[in-house]
Amino acid sequence: MTISPSLGLKDITAARAAGVSKVYGEGETRVVALDRVSVDFRQGEFTAIMGPSGSGKSTLMHCVAGLDSFSEGSVRIGDVELGTLKDKQLTQLRRDRIGFIFQAFNLLPTLNAIENITLPMDIAGRKPDEAWLRRVVETVGLAEGRG
Numbered sequence: 001m002t003i004s005p006s007l008g009l010k011d012i013t014a015a016r017a018a019g020v021s022k023v024y025g026e027g028e029t030r031v032v033a034l035d036r037v038s039v040d041f042r043q044g045e046f047t048a049i050m051g052p053s054g055s056g057k058s059t060l061m062h063c064v065a066g067l068d069s070f071s072e073g074s075v076r077i078g079d080v081e082l083g084t085l086k087d088k089q090l091t092q093l094r095r096d097r098i099g100f101i102f103q104a105f106n107l108l109p110t111l112n113a114i115e116n117i118t119l120p121m122d123i124a125g126r127k128p129d130e131a132w133l134r135r136v137v138e139t140v141g142l143a144e145g146r147g
């Protein structure tokens, strides 16, 4: 997969991949899913990653979001270099700074809508700000739901 060269604007870069490669398997089953990909994701913008099936879109997302390891290169979220983090620090970074919307929602069926929204904060032992929670629920159109 190829992506345009980064703009290199440090202060507005939310996340950055630099020369990231990801190799699955070895020998005959070896697959180079990412081959030295460099890309900046800028703050306050929507970025779409497009490409044919198997071109490495999901792999790139997983590597840049700290969900998967990579074979080569570096990934930065804000000022934090993911390669320098231990497992626990990576977990905390994902919990506090990254939101995922998966194609398959990955909601917990035993929890209601509010409980699913606040789950990461519950795990972190923090209380959500009421105004923020209301805004989130209204923004995604869940205010009229049955919870």
Ligand SMILES: Nc1ncnc2c1ncn2[C@@H]1O[C@H](COP(=O)(O)OP(=O)(O)OP(=O)(O)O)[C@@H](O)[C@H]1O
Pocket (backbone or CB within 6 Å): 024, 025, 031, 032, 033, 051, 052, 053, 054, 055, 056, 057, 058, 059, 060
């Ligand atoms: N866990 C894995 N083990 C081995 N190979 C994998 C694994 N995950 C992905 N691959 C391979 O890596 C390459 C990139 O896969 P990836 O899922 O990132 O593509 P994609 O662009 O997201 O495709 P799609 O549009 O179908 O979602 C493919 O060749 C795929 O077969």
Ligand SMILES: [Mg+2]
Pocket (backbone or CB within 6 Å): 057, 058, 059
């Ligand atoms: Mg995919």
